[in-house]
Amino acid sequence: MLTRGGCPRNMMSIRDALEALEGKWKLLILFSLANGPKRFKAISKEVEGISDKILSKELKHLELNALITRQVYDTFPPTVEYAITPHGQSLEKVMEELHFWGLAHRKKIMGK
Structure with a gap:
């Protein structure tokens, strides 16, 4: 199991992942983009x-971490669309597990 032993290499990879996804918004933004490209206001x-x-x-x-792309279209005014990359899509299982953990956590803490 990955979590046993406290290996510094494991800690480094977890730190890298947390840095790329830090804060309360990034995973929610990726979840929003999971169903297809969207413009800023839609997100x-x-x-x-x-x-x-x-x-x-x-x-x-997210763009700097290659998790999304930003496409600017030659319109007036310019249209900008954001899309999840294959690298960002690789977080699908993580987001799914967080969803299920969140449901269980809410039930345990709030009894709902």
Whole structure:
């Protein structure tokens, strides 16, 4: 099992993953993009509670980590669309497990 032994190499890989996905918004943004490319405002509406400033910052960070792409179309005004990359799609199992863990956690803590 990966978690046994506290191997520094394992710690480093977990730290890298946490750095790429840090904060409460990045996984929610990726989840929003999992069903296909979206424009900024569509993401903003789906990810409830996020400000435009924070969304912009998080999208840039996700792009730097090759988890999403940003496509600018030659229209007036310019149309910008964000899409999840295959590297970002590789987080599907992680997001699914977090979903199920979150359901179990909510039930345990809140009894719902």
